[in-house]
Each structure stands twice: as structure tokens, then as C-alpha cells.
Amino acid sequence: MTASAQSLLSIVCSSLLATVACTAMLVAEAGAQGAGGRSVTQGVGKKVIDNLYQCPVNVANHRISAVGTITSLDGKTWTVPAETAFQTGPKGADLFNECTNVTPSKTSEVSTANVPVTVIDADGEVITGYIVADNYFEFYVNGKLVAVDPGPYTPFNSVVVKFKAKRPITYAFKVVDWEEDLGLGTEINFGNKSKFYQGDGGLVARFSDGTVTDSSWKAQAFYIAPLKTPDDVVERGNVHDTTKLGRIHPHAPKPGCEDKCFAVHYPMPANWAAPSFDDSKWPRAYEYTDEDIGVTSVKGYTNFPELFEGSRWIWSLNLVFDNLILARKTVR
Numbered sequence: 001m002t003a004s005a006q007s008l009l010s011i012v013c014s015s016l017l018a019t020v021a022c023t024a025m026l027v028a029e030a031g032a033q034g035a036g037g038r039s040v041t042q043g044v045g046k047k048v049i050d051n052l053y054q055c056p057v058n059v060a061n062h063r064i065s066a067v068g069t070i071t072s073l074d075g076k077t078w079t080v081p082a083e084t085a086f087q088t089g090p091k092g093a094d095l096f097n098e099c100t101n102v103t104p105s106k107t108s109e110v111s112t113a114n115v116p117v118t119v120i121d122a123d124g125e126v127i128t129g130y131i132v133a134d135n136y137f138e139f140y141v142n143g144k145l146v147a148v149d150p151g152p153y154t155p156f157n158s159v160v161v162k163f164k165a166k167r168p169i170t171y172a173f174k175v176v177d178w179e180e181d182l183g184l185g186t187e188i189n190f191g192n193k194s195k196f197y198q199g200d201g202g203l204v205a206r207f208s209d210g211t212v213t214d215s216s217w218k219a220q221a222f223y224i225a226p227l228k229t230p231d232d233v234v235e236r237g238n239v240h241d242t243t244k245l246g247r248i249h250p251h252a253p254k255p256g257c258e259d260k261c262f263a264v265h266y267p268m269p270a271n272w273a274a275p276s277f278d279d280s281k282w283p284r285a286y287e288y289t290d291e292d293i294g295v296t297s298v299k300g301y302t303n304f305p306e307l308f309e310g311s312r313w314i315w316s317l318n319l320v321f322d323n324l325i326l327a328r329k330t331v332r
Helices: 003-015 020-033
Strands: 039-042 046-049 067-071 077-080 093-096 117-119 125-134 136-141 144-148 158-165 169-176 187-189 194-197 202-207 218-227 234-236 239-241 262-265 286-288 313-315 322-331
Touching (some): 218 239, 313 322
Antiparallel strands (some): 125 158, 136 169, 202 313, 218 262
16 A cells, blocks of 8 residues: 555544544554554563562562563564563662662762673773663673663662773663553553553663763664554654654653554664664654653662763653663764
8 A cells, every 4th residue: 555545544534533444454554564664563462471570678669570572463573561681681780779778878888899890892991880771771882781770670770880991982772661561661650540651761871981871872762652553653764753742751641542552663673782883874862851751859860960970861752652762872
């Protein structure tokens, strides 16, 4: 079906008050076309891992980090919220973590003496980094996995890493906004007791070589949900554009489709973390405030203003509906 034909079908379906049959035709066509390499799923996935991590102490805001799979209309199987290296990768050292009772109240109480150094270049400099993600990150340097977030969901924690590398250095993150409703990108919002709440993401980091997260990074989205229709995502070149939703601010209205919502998935490049990967056509990262991310009372971040000085919270264009992003920056 051509783009003009699909547009006509949309108009006709709209005039029929978006019947179930019309919706099925539109979505099937979107999945078959694979526009921009996308795949479309609808509804809830199948749980395959009940919980990646059980907090060993009784923390009130600990959330279960389940993992599932879902099959798209084009027959592909997707891991939701994301494929991760949590079970096999090196865990980042705790800067602040209620689950392990590492809870310094200020920077002067922090020691990095026992943090292991990952060697990228034997003749490089030792660089220390401080990282917070909403909710989960994997951190690569020149294509090598340095650390995974030891806390996949909540409580919010922060991490310190050390590595030895020389310039040029390619920093790369996989960041996941975790979910409780697998395949829908939604969760329970305890603040207002809302179900099927879309949540938000976020990443902030600062390194001792002067590198900080800001809008000079590149950030690409690969899993976008919850969507009332897949048409809410439009490929504009290499941008997975969700401005049809009318905002990039975190306080977005719920789409209302609940367990019938759609999701759009994109395959990740195999070498996305490597220095040789060309990210020149990726969109830039967007900066967000502490208030946007909702971290004004997150102690793993606010206890250490000196450690995150000059850094900015970043994400893709859409802080709420983009649930899995890759972020990169090369420092020369």
C-alpha cells in the first residue's frame, strides 16, 4: 500500500469512528511496511523472568524488575523492556545504594579507593565517572562494557566507575526506563495511584576528564510506548519523531488505551558502542531539569552536587514515551 493509500484508509477509518476492523487494517499495514525498520506490537508481553534483582534489605520503594517477550506483527520477537547484560556484566560500584546500605550523606564521605579499574588502553589515563540513570544503564568505553547498573529499577541508586583509556574516547550508554506492564512501557505511579502510567527516563554522568552529559551527546530511541496508534511515531530521516503527541515535557496525558496500547520497536545496530560506529545522523540528546526528571529528593544524586557539577540530565526528544535509548559521545 502506498503512503497516499494508507492516508486515505486513515481518513476512512476516522469517519467510521475508528472501528476495530479499521484499526486492525491500519496497524497490520504499518507492521507490514516496516517503515524506518520499525516493528509494531500491541498489548502485554509474556513474562520470562520474574525479577532480575531482589533488594536484600526492606526498602519501601523497591520495584520488581521483570523481563518479558512480545511478538510484533511482522513475526519478530522483542525483549521488553530491553535485552540487557545485567545477569552477566560487571556491576558498577556503589556510590549510593539503599539495597546495599551504602548511603553516604555528602561527597566528603565518598571513597573511590577500592573501585576496580577497567583497562581499555594500558598507556591511558585513569578516569573516574559518576552515573545516575532512571532507571537502568550499561556503560561502554571504546566498545568495551565497563559497568552495568546494579539496580535495574528502584530504589534509585548511583554508581562510580573507573577505567584507563586514552583519547579519542567513545563513551556509550544503553539506558532503559523500566516498566511493570511488560510491552506497554507503563507502570504504577504511586504518587497518584495511577495504573498504566507512562513514567519517564533520564541519564546524568560526569567524568574526571571533563566529559559531562549534555546536548552535545547523540541519543537515539529504540522502544517507544505506550501509543494509542503507531502513527504517533513518524520517521523523519533518522529521527523517530513523537512530536505528534504534542509535547516533550514529562507531564503528558495518558493515551487511554491501557492494556491495548501499541509500541514501536527498532533494531539496535550490532556495533553501536564501537568507536567506528557512525552516529553523525543520530539526533542530538535533549537536556532536562531535575524537576523534569523528578529527582529533587533522590539522595543518590542530590547528596553529591560536587560530583555531578556541570552535567545535565539527558534523554531523547521524548522523555516519557521513549523507553530505551542509546547515547554516545566521542571525546578527542
